[in-house]
Amino acid sequence: MNKDNFLGKWLSGDLSNEEHKAFENSKDYLAYKDILKGVERFERPVFDIEKGLKEQKIYNVSYKASKTSKKIALRIWMYSAAAVVLIIIGLKTMFFQDITIRTKMAQIQTVTLPDNSVVTLNAGSSLTYDKDSFIEDRELRLNGEAFFDVSNGSTFTVSTKNGKITVLGTEFDVYSRNQKLEVHCFEGKVSVEKDDNKVILTQGKGTKYNENDSLSLFEVTKPKPDWLDGKSYFHEVPLEQLIKELERQYDIKINVGSVDVKRIFTGFFNHDDLETALRTSFNPMNISYTFEGEKIIVLRNK
Numbered sequence: 001m002n003k004d005n006f007l008g009k010w011l012s013g014d015l016s017n018e019e020h021k022a023f024e025n026s027k028d029y030l031a032y033k034d035i036l037k038g039v040e041r042f043e044r045p046v047f048d049i050e051k052g053l054k055e056q057k058i059y060n061v062s063y064k065a066s067k068t069s070k071k072i073a074l075r076i077w078m079y080s081a082a083a084v085v086l087i088i089i090g091l092k093t094m095f096f097q098d099i100t101i102r103t104k105m106a107q108i109q110t111v112t113l114p115d116n117s118v119v120t121l122n123a124g125s126s127l128t129y130d131k132d133s134f135i136e137d138r139e140l141r142l143n144g145e146a147f148f149d150v151s152n153g154s155t156f157t158v159s160t161k162n163g164k165i166t167v168l169g170t171e172f173d174v175y176s177r178n179q180k181l182e183v184h185c186f187e188g189k190v191s192v193e194k195d196d197n198k199v200i201l202t203q204g205k206g207t208k209y210n211e212n213d214s215l216s217l218f219e220v221t222k223p224k225p226d227w228l229d230g231k232s233y234f235h236e237v238p239l240e241q242l243i244k245e246l247e248r249q250y251d252i253k254i255n256v257g258s259v260d261v262k263r264i265f266t267g268f269f270n271h272d273d274l275e276t277a278l279r280t281s282f283n284p285m286n287i288s289y290t291f292e293g294e295k296i297i298v299l300r301n302k
Contacts, residue, residue, distance in 0.1 A: 102126040103144075105251035108227075113140075117156065118149040122227050124248040145175045147225050150188075162209065163194035172201075173225045177244075182208040184220045230271040239263045242281055250274050254297045259287055 103109045103121045110120045111127070114134050119127060125144025134140070138156045150156045152169035160176035170188025175181070183192050185201035192199050192207050197215045199207050206220045226233045232245050240261035243254050249271045267284060269277035278289050278297065286302045 097130055097132050098128050099131045100126060100128040105248055115153055115156075116151045120147045120228060122146065122248075142174055142176060144177060145173070145227070147171070147173045147228060163192060166191040166193070171224075180209065180241075182206065184225065186220065186224055226268070227271075231268055232271070233268040235266050236264050237266075239265045239285065241265075242267075242269075246277060246281065250277065252295050252297055254299060256299050259299045259301055 101109065101111050101121065103123055103125050105124055107123055108120065110118060112118055113129070114131065115138060117138075121127065122145035125142070125146055127140050127142045127146060129140035130137070136154075138154055139159065140157070141159045143160065146158075148156075148158065148167075149171050150167055150169050156167050156169075158165040158167075158174055160174065160181065162176045162179065162181035165172070165174055165183055167188060167190045170190060171186040172188075172190050173184040173186070175183070181192075181194060183190060183201065184206040185203055187203050190201040192201060192215060194209050194215055195213070197209075197213075199215045199217065201207060201217075204220050206218050207215045208218070210216045232249065234242055234245075238261060239259070240256075242265045243256065243261065246252065246269065247254055249269075252274070263285065265281075265285065267280065269281050271277070282289055282299065288300050288302050290298050290300075292298055
């Protein structure tokens with residue numbers, strides 16, 4: 001199908017049954033559906049036909065036939081252009097219905113969604129949803145890390161750049177930063193999709209996207225994420241991951257210098273005392289640290 005006129009055929013209802021069915025099964029359908037929702041909210045302009053005819057008759061008497069035909073064509077074009085402008089303005093209005101909640105560095109925020117689901121965002125994270133369609137679709141986008149306590153109802157979907165998580169009423173944690181995706185299920189059932197990989201998590205199960213391009217499973221032994229209690233735990237992760245989390249939780253900048261950030265770290269730090277957090281993080285790794293001002297830490301190998 002010619003993509004240049006496809007959207008016009010769809011909006012005007014000229015697609016065949018086969019074309020419409022194939023379109024609904026395509027990955028572009030949701031994006032086009034959002035556009036249609038916005039267009040359906042527009043109010044069409046109302047024209048006074050009788051008044052327009054009278055004005056046109058007066059116009060025809062005043063000008064020669066050749067010029068009149070050109071002016072009529074111009075006027076028709078102007079009406080069409082005005083309609084396009086109305087659609088563009090309406091589309092802009094539609095797209096600005098998105099609600100985005102962002103947490104700053106060293107900030108954790110709890111948000112109640114329109115369906116009464118509760119989301120707690122970890123530091124340096126954001127979530128976005130359409131306030132007009134959320135109750136019906138229960139879809140949102142996440143960048144960063146968040147804990148979800150989802151109210152019962154229709155399917156609830158969390159989309160991230162690293163994968164999609166689909167649930168009914170449940171409690172779960174999603175970590176999606178850079179190329180890393182990790183999901184913990186604390187209650188209910190969670191479906192996690194990454195490319196062609198899909199796993200179903202039940203209570204006490206977790207999954208993460210590993211180096212073999214697959215979703216591996218592991219046990220979740222705690223009743224909720226550690227960061228909700230002001231702690232960050234790590235098990236066999238690159239040192240750079242620990243450093244990034246320290247920067248988020250304390251709103252600092254850590255200069256690593258010649259320190260090998262690919263070294264593997266296992267341990268934790270608390271979120272309420274920077275000095276203690278730095279000491280428990282770097283002393284076991286034989287790494288020293290110094291302050292350059294209040295917000296800059298410099299690391300060195302001992």
